Amino acid sequence: MSANGTSEMITINLDGNEVEVPKGANAIEAAKLHGKEIPHYCYHPKLSIAGNCRMCLIEMGMPMRDRGTGEAILDEKGVQKIGWGPKPVIGCATNVAPGMHLRTNSETVKEARNGVTEFLLINHPLDCPICDQAGECRLQEFSADHGRGYSRFIEDKNVKPKRTVLGPRVTLDDERCILCSRCVRFSQEVAKDDVLGFVDRGTYSTLTCYPGKELANNYSLNTVDICPVGALTSSDFRFKMRVWFLKRTNSICTESSVGANTTVWSREGKIYRITPRRNDAVNDTWMTDSGRDCFKPYESEDRLTQYTVDGVHQSPEVAAQAAAKLLAAGSVAVVASAHSTVEEQFIVQGIVKETGASVSLVKHEGDGDGILLSEDRSPNLRGALLNGLIAELPGADLSSLSAQVDSGAVKTLLVLHEDLTQLGLSEAQLKTVQIIYLGAFANAVSQVAQVVIPSLSVFEKAGSFVNQNFRLQKFAPAVPGPRGLVAELGVLAMMEAKLREDSLQVLTIEQVWSRMGEGEGAFAGLAWQKIPDEGLKLEAGSLAQLDFVESKNLKYDPATPEAAEALPA
Amino acid sequence: MATSKVIERKPLTFAEKTFLPQIATGLKTTFGNMLKKPITLQYPEERPVIPDNYRGVPTLVKDPNGREKCVSCQLCEFVCPPKAIRITPGEIDPEAEPDRAHVEKAPQEFEINMLRCIYCGFCEEVCPEEAIYLQDVFSLSGYSREEMINKKDKLYELGGTLPDQHFKWDKKKAAELEGNPEH
Numbered sequence: 001m002s003a004n005g006t007s008e009m010i011t012i013n014l015d016g017n018e019v020e021v022p023k024g025a026n027a028i029e030a031a032k033l034h035g036k037e038i039p040h041y042c043y044h045p046k047l048s049i050a051g052n053c054r055m056c057l058i059e060m061g062m063p064m065r066d067r068g069t070g071e072a073i074l075d076e077k078g079v080q081k082i083g084w085g086p087k088p089v090i091g092c093a094t095n096v097a098p099g100m101h102l103r104t105n106s107e108t109v110k111e112a113r114n115g116v117t118e119f120l121l122i123n124h125p126l127d128c129p130i131c132d133q134a135g136e137c138r139l140q141e142f143s144a145d146h147g148r149g150y151s152r153f154i155e156d157k158n159v160k161p162k163r164t165v166l167g168p169r170v171t172l173d174d175e176r177c178i179l180c181s182r183c184v185r186f187s188q189e190v191a192k193d194d195v196l197g198f199v200d201r202g203t204y205s206t207l208t209c210y211p212g213k214e215l216a217n218n219y220s221l222n223t224v225d226i227c228p229v230g231a232l233t234s235s236d237f238r239f240k241m242r243v244w245f246l247k248r249t250n251s252i253c254t255e256s257s258v259g260a261n262t263t264v265w266s267r268e269g270k271i272y273r274i275t276p277r278r279n280d281a282v283n284d285t286w287m288t289d290s291g292r293d294c295f296k297p298y299e300s301e302d303r304l305t306q307y308t309v310d311g312v313h314q315s316p317e318v319a320a321q322a323a324a325k326l327l328a329a330g331s332v333a334v335v336a337s338a339h340s341t342v343e344e345q346f347i348v349q350g351i352v353k354e355t356g357a358s359v360s361l362v363k364h365e366g367d368g369d370g371i372l373l374s375e376d377r378s379p380n381l382r383g384a385l386l387n388g389l390i391a392e393l394p395g396a397d398l399s400s401l402s403a404q405v406d407s408g409a410v411k412t413l414l415v416l417h418e419d420l421t422q423l424g425l426s427e428a429q430l431k432t433v434q435i436i437y438l439g440a441f442a443n444a445v446s447q448v449a450q451v452v453i454p455s456l457s458v459f460e461k462a463g464s465f466v467n468q469n470f471r472l473q474k475f476a477p478a479v480p481g482p483r484g485l486v487a488e489l490g491v492l493a494m495m496e497a498k499l500r501e502d503s504l505q506v507l508t509i510e511q512v513w514s515r516m517g518e519g520e521g522a523f524a525g526l527a528w529q530k531i532p533d534e535g536l537k538l539e540a541g542s543l544a545q546l547d548f549v550e551s552k553n554l555k556y557d558p559a560t561p562e563a564a565e566a567l568p569a
Numbered sequence: 570m571a572t573s574k575v576i577e578r579k580p581l582t583f584a585e586k587t588f589l590p591q592i593a594t595g596l597k598t599t600f601g602n603m604l605k606k607p608i609t610l611q612y613p614e615e616r617p618v619i620p621d622n623y624r625g626v627p628t629l630v631k632d633p634n635g636r637e638k639c640v641s642c643q644l645c646e647f648v649c650p651p652k653a654i655r656i657t658p659g660e661i662d663p664e665a666e667p668d669r670a671h672v673e674k675a676p677q678e679f680e681i682n683m684l685r686c687i688y689c690g691f692c693e694e695v696c697p698e699e700a701i702y703l704q705d706v707f708s709l710s711g712y713s714r715e716e717m718i719n720k721k722d723k724l725y726e727l728g729g730t731l732p733d734q735h736f737k738w739d740k741k742k743a744a745e746l747e748g749n750p751e752h
Contacts, residue, residue, distance in 0.1 A: 129642035130674040
């Protein structure tokens with residue numbers, strides 16, 4: 001496998017063509033590199049090899065050598081003979097070796113796949129019309145590609161439980177299970193919560209939880225993702241929408257500083273589910289269950305949907321002008337946020353420079369689980385550091401700001417996302433200052449703020465975050481925001497332009513990035529279009545020496561933060 | 570340049586000058602039709618006979634047990650060219666309907682916008698459960714756009730029961746209760 005760190009290439013013969021493949025790769029990965037698909041169910045690139053589905057059968061042969069002398073055995077034309085195996089072998093457990101010959105599409109292989117498919121379909125119910133997996137089901141796809149098209153099975157199909165609740169988020173339909181054991185291996189190897197297993201034998205085999213336990217860990221929904229059929233289903237997404245209606249958008253999980261790559265599945269402005277997107281440097285192919293619920297708070301009633309100035313609804317332009325007027329009066333303090341995108345932080349830094357404001361930022365921490373949930377529960381703390389908003393790690397509350405408000409040194413507050421009443425400031429103190437509040441939800445601060453600027457969620461705007469490994473990752477808007485709202489980047493940019501007495505204009509994210517690329521520091525020379533889908537590792541510089549809160553997790557090691565991404569999974 | 574050609578007309582014969590043969594031919598057609606069975610219908614009072622494969626208003630049907638056949642797989646919604654169909658899928662509550670719980674899925678809401686429908690019959694063709702049929706209703710009207718959107722109740726009212734003999738879900742239920750006899 002190329003993931004084991006070796007880049008040594010060897011030559012094998014794949015269906016009659018000499019091709020270069022990484023040494024040690026298995027036949028499935030080697031064939032995939034050259035555009036040939038070997039169908040498989042139980043093999044998963046991030047799990048151990050089980051070899052129990054038998055779908056990836058291929059023919060394998062090695063150049064023949066004399067056993068006694070070790071000399072090559074040649075045919076009459078003087079070419080070394082190939083000793084083909086008498087029976088097909090499984091591709092997932094066949095590691096390529098120099099000179100190996102593989103046939104992925106011969107008559108024997110086709111017949112083998114056809115036979116395996118027929119056996120898998122013997123007891124598989126015809127549930128496709130009600131099955132949530134339909135449309136993304138490997139069995140459905142491979143039955144169409146490699147099956148015979150009709151059934152010779154006239155006996156009664158097996159009957160198994162249809163609605164077993166395995167845990168709070170996972171429901172099992174046992175009839176559909178093809179016993180690939182991906183979920184069992186995932187629970188053992190990645191989630192480290194060994195609760196799943198097969199009981200009984202033959203066609204009685206049933207996936208089940210250990211007696212008295214349930215599949216309740218924070219990674220249980222990954223078993224639903226890797227299930228090649230519709231056996232494991234998400235209780236939340238079950239029967240909600242067919243997958244072929246859903247639009248896929250690349251996004252980044254905002255739950256913690258891990259920044260798991262995600263795909264947001266939406267239809268007509270409504271998000272239906274979030275699934276992980278493979279990125280070997282960040283999250284492999286996994287994400288937390290809790291991260292999949294991140295879109296739900298934004299469907300709540302207390303979301304801010306109106307720009308207001310002194311309680312009167314206004315347009316974004318008027319709100320930005322009113323905010324700029326307040327900021328221009330001086331004695332400003334900014335409460336920045338590690339939930340803002342890199343671009344928003346850059347513009348906020350511009351506002352800070354224009355007004356000479358003091359900046360405070362509050363940390364958000366929780367317990368990490370050592371896998372894909374880190375202690376730092378804000379997605380973009382390193383972005384704030386790289387932007388120069390803060391120079392050192394943030395504190396837990398705003399006691400110094402509180403003192404400044406009391407002494408009258410601060411007369412205007414620009415608050416991004418934070419509820420100050422939770423962070424050591426009283427409501428009486430808030431009434432003594434002018435407040436510009438930017439956030440998604442109504443709270444104690446938005447109620448007393450002079451200017452309220454509603455913000456969009458990560459699913460409704462474009463932007464980028466810098467994760468725990470200083471990896472810059474961008475996300476795209478999946479759904480439109482509430483009617484009438486523009487991305488807060490535009491409003492902040494208008495405020496900054498007004499402060500600089502520049503002409504008032506809405507900046508696009510590309511324009512913001514062209515300004516960031518001109519500056520110095522970590523973003524110099526970068527542009528929005530230059531950020532690849534899999535993210536871009538930034539130079540941390542001296543910031544890497546800071547004592548970050550994250551402990552060792554799947555792709556982060558505080559001892560060697562630079563090399564952490566190369567850790568074996 | 571266009572050129573014109575002069576065609577010489579023959580003078581009319583005596584019989585043609587009297588017009589009588591032409592009048593006789595015309596009257597033959599007239600009296601012939603007078604004696605034939607009329608082919609027009611007095612429309613609102615009289616209704617045409619609708620052939621079996623007619624594509625009228627799409628409707629939802631129930632099985633002989635009176636249960637809804639649709640399992641909201643949304644294939645008709647997917648295949649519908651003018652996007653007239655809109656389904657909200659839902660899970661059957663096993664406690665509220667224990668005799669139907671094994672079907673698991675049914676539409677919460679099923680809308681067909683008859684202002685959009687083009688009567689192509691793709692929905693009927695694609696349905697894996699044989700639940701949607703274009704039947705013999707061909708004229709419908711309403712006072713508002715909302716009225717022209719057929720909801721689930723209306724669709725079942727129009728559709729009625731299909732007397733097929735599949736009993737697919739009954740067999741499934743029997744297997745669930747008794748298990749596979751080979752086991």
